[in-house]
Amino acid sequence: xxxxNGHEFEAPGSFVLIMTFFAVFVLVYLLNWKxxxxxxxxx
Amino acid sequence: MEDFRVCPATGLKVHKPAExxxxxxxxxxxxxxxxxxxxxxxxxxxxxxxxxxLPSDLFYRFLTLHGIAMLVAWIIFFEAAILYFTxxxxxxxxxxxxxxxxxxxxxxxxxxxMAAVEILIGNADCMFTSYPPLQAHHLYYLGVILFxxxxxxxxxxxFGTLAVAKHEKTYEGSLPLVTFGAAAxxxxxxxxxxxxxxxxxxxxxxxxxxIQHIDAPAYRLIFWGFGHSSQQINVCAMVAVWYLIAAVTxxxxxxxxxxxxxxxxxxxLFIDIASEHHILVDPGFSAAHKAWNTGYFMxxxxxxxxxxxxxxxxxIEIALRKxxxxxxxxxxxxxxxxxxxxxxxxxxxxxxxxxxxGITGVTFGTEQINIIAHNTWRITGHFHSTVVAGTTMxxxxxxxxxxxxxxxxEVAFPKLAKFQPHVFxxxxxxxxxxxxxxxxxxMPRRHWDITFSDAAFSIPFDQTAMMALHxxxxxxxxxxxGGGMFVLVSVATLLIGKDIK
Numbered sequence: 001x002x003x004x005n006g007h008e009f010e011a012p013g014s015f016v017l018i019m020t021f022f023a024v025f026v027l028v029y030l031l032n033w034k035x036x037x038x039x040x041x042x043x
Numbered sequence: 044m045e046d047f048r049v050c051p052a053t054g055l056k057v058h059k060p061a062e063x064x065x066x067x068x069x070x071x072x073x074x075x076x077x078x079x080x081x082x083x084x085x086x087x088x089x090x091x092x093x094x095x096x097l098p099s100d101l102f103y104r105f106l107t108l109h110g111i112a113m114l115v116a117w118i119i120f121f122e123a124a125i126l127y128f129t130x131x132x133x134x135x136x137x138x139x140x141x142x143x144x145x146x147x148x149x150x151x152x153x154x155x156x157m158a159a160v161e162i163l164i165g166n167a168d169c170m171f172t173s174y175p176p177l178q179a180h181h182l183y184y185l186g187v188i189l190f191x192x193x194x195x196x197x198x199x200x201x202f203g204t205l206a207v208a209k210h211e212k213t214y215e216g217s218l219p220l221v222t223f224g225a226a227a228x229x230x231x232x233x234x235x236x237x238x239x240x241x242x243x244x245x246x247x248x249x250x251x252x253x254i255q256h257i258d259a260p261a262y263r264l265i266f267w268g269f270g271h272s273s274q275q276i277n278v279c280a281m282v283a284v285w286y287l288i289a290a291v292t293x294x295x296x297x298x299x300x301x302x303x304x305x306x307x308x309x310x311x312l313f314i315d316i317a318s319e320h321h322i323l324v325d326p327g328f329s330a331a332h333k334a335w336n337t338g339y340f341m342x343x344x345x346x347x348x349x350x351x352x353x354x355x356x357x358x359i360e361i362a363l364r365k366x367x368x369x370x371x372x373x374x375x376x377x378x379x380x381x382x383x384x385x386x387x388x389x390x391x392x393x394x395x396x397x398x399x400x401g402i403t404g405v406t407f408g409t410e411q412i413n414i415i416a417h418n419t420w421r422i423t424g425h426f427h428s429t430v431v432a433g434t435t436m437x438x439x440x441x442x443x444x445x446x447x448x449x450x451x452x453e454v455a456f457p458k459l460a461k462f463q464p465h466v467f468x469x470x471x472x473x474x475x476x477x478x479x480x481x482x483x484x485x486m487p488r489r490h491w492d493i494t495f496s497d498a499a500f501s502i503p504f505d506q507t508a509m510m511a512l513h514x515x516x517x518x519x520x521x522x523x524x525g526g527g528m529f530v531l532v533s534v535a536t537l538l539i540g541k542d543i544k
Contacts, residue, residue, distance in 0.1 A: 010298070010364070011357035013372040018353050025402050032412045035483070039415060 046137065050448065051544075056213075057449075061131035061138035061204075065124045065449050067148060069442070072120035073533050075155070076435070079112030080526040087474075087519035092494055092512060099491040103170065106489065108162045110171030114273065114430065115190065116155045121438050122228065122280050123151070123197045128445070129225035129283065130204035136213040139203030143196055150193030157186030170489065172270060175246070175257040184247035191239045191269075198229040198236075220300050221290070224283025227307040232276045234315060238268030260327035271318035274426070277434040278348070279310050281396065284437045285355045285389055291444055292386040293366075293379070295358035303354050309347035316340045320408040324417045330410075337408050345405055352397050384454075388440030388464035395432025395468070399475055400425060420486040424478030431522075432471045439464060439529050446533070452540035460532045467525025473518025477511045484508035 047056045082105045088096040097105065131138040138144060161167045167179035205226065208214055218226065242265040248254045286303070289295035297303045319336035322328055363375035380386045403425040407416040416422060446454050454460050484505050486493055493512070495502045 011360040013375060014353065014357040014360045016372055017356055021352065021397055021402075024398060025405075028402050029406050029409075032406050032409075032416075036412055036415055 052448065055132055056135045058131045058137045060141045060144075061127050062449055064138065064141070064144050064148065065127045065132075065445070068120050068124040068127070069445060069449075070537070071148075071152060072117050072124065072438075073442075073530060075112045075116035075120060076526065077530050078159075079109050079117055080523055080530070082106075082109035082112065083519065083526075084523045087516055087523070089491065090493070090512065090519075091516035092509065094516075095492070097491075100165070100168065102491040103168045104162060104165060107167060107170045108159060111155070111158055111162065113435075114171060115187075116151075116159075118277055118430070118434060118438075119190075119194050119273070120151065122232075122276060123147070123194070124445070125280055125284065125438075125441070126197055126201040126225055126229060127204075128449070129219075129222045129287075130201050130208070132449075133219055133222050134204070134208035134214050136204065136208040136211055138200065139207045140200050144200045147193040147196035147200065150189045150196065152193075154186045154188070154190030154193060157189065158183050159186075161186060172266065173246070174266075175249070175259050175262050178250055181247055181250035184243050184250055188240065188243050188247060191236045191243070195233060195236045198232050201225070201229050217300075220297065220303055221283050221287045223304055224279060224286060224307050227311050228276050228279035228283065230311050231272065231279055231314065235269055235272035235276060238265055238272060242266050242269060260322075260325060263322055263325060264328070267318040267321040268315065271321060272315045274430060274434075275310070275314040275317065275344075277430060278314065278396075279307065281392065281434045281437045282307075282348075282351045282355075284441050285351070285393060286358075288385050288389040288437070288440050288444065289355055289359050289362075292383055292389070293359055293362045295355075295362040297354045297358045298361065299354075302350060306347040306350035306354075309343050309350075312343070313340050314344035314347070317344060317404075317408065320413060323408075323410050323413040333410050337410060341408060342405075345401075348397075348401055352393070352401075355393060382461050383443075384460045384464050385440045385443040387461075388436050388443070388468075391464050391468035392433050392436035392440065395428055395436060395472065395475075396434075399472065400429030400433050403479060404429060416482070418488055419482035420488050421479045421482030423488045424475045424480075424482055427471065427478065428475045432468070432475060436464065436468065436471070439467070442529070442533060446536050446540070447543055450537060450540075451543045452536045453543060454532060455535035455540045456532050459528055463525060463528040463532060465525075466528060467522055470518050470520070470522030470525050474515055474522050475518075477515035477518060481508045481511040481515065484511075486512070 046059050048059060049055070050057055085097055085105055086102065086109060088094045089102050127138060127144070130136075158167070161180050161183040167173070167183035169177040169179045173179055205218070205222075217223070242262060245254055246257055246262070249257045286297065316336045319333065320341070323333050323337065359379070360375050363379060368375040368378040379390075403421070407413055407422060407425055443454060443460060446452055482488070484507065486504060486508055493504070
């Protein structure tokens, strides 16, 4: 699969997997901050 | 030359004394996973409120033994085998100081048995952490110290072997990546074991009555330099094993080895600091100290894990695409050798360590979030994700390579072996996820009776958390079955497996 600059993108499947991992990471992190803010609301 | 044999499959020169040491350390590790697994079953059956199997004294005793057998003995005996394999075997050279290696084995075995016996006879109901003022019998601490000294000697033999290989020019160019990763693990091990010596020697003297007082906060700080850092040895060794299994099973080579080596160096420099998250709720340390160590430096070690998380799957994908599996994004993944238990165990390990252990580790290690997670079952679920779903699973995968290569035996019950990583993976994921889920409702860790049935006031938990606890139990039983399958296949291979000529 060719990238924007013409170089071959050798591992597109791994890239998708890693992006999925990042998305889950961000979601879990945000949910934990939300949970914390629900327990100890700051006004 | 009579001390060597040539492996017909790989062409590697195998030093026979090193081979024997790899075998004995690996077999001892499997004996300890059997002991630790049995303890795990009894503990899980106690945690399920509907069963609540053990009385409280046996629960804490077996919890201590479970921690020592799994976190220390199983893992470090297996890592000793890995260090000898990645040095003497992969570098085609003799093992340095074979007698010292046997002394190391004797000290580790003697120390582990001494600690285990003290636990079983009720002299060390202090759990893995043995926080003062809880005090065990002095022989328990002596057992841990002897084990640590033995493990330090293993690292010395490993580095001696690297020097021998360099001196005798048994390899060309840089160290192989797997050996480099093992060397990083050994460096972390020496730092870790030094922390162990610094804290366990005075604690031993305290148990003997020579020292009158151990400062509890200082103990906790230094203990975790040993207790958590020993898990960082695991992380480093596990990643090295990923590269090894990926190379052996699909011929994967990382795109940029220099980046991978840099990531291992980041582990050496920054991963031990992650131990600080154990004292995030400790009032004896300043907020600046906690934030600096866990909020800044620790993330450089997380960066290293991110690099490996991209490097290993991409190397596998490129190798499989070269074999013709080029359709779409994921044909390579569909056509991967899922029937090979070594490969499937590695994939379970990568996914378990990343998605379950890694994400939760960074999240719970954040100072503010740690306040609501500390001492709940979320933490127990996290470290079962890293140490069991990650490290143990990868070591299981490596065992399926070591059995034919070093023991020269065909894996017994191949169909059982094929399913073993999947059974263990499903079990441990279920168990860890529902530990964390019930922990998020405040379910405490290390507690014999989480319903607080004899308490003066009632502490009701949400029924969802109680349901999660029972699903945890189902996961734990499946994981124990998967672990039992691993022990059965390994032992049957050694006893009745066909010899490979």
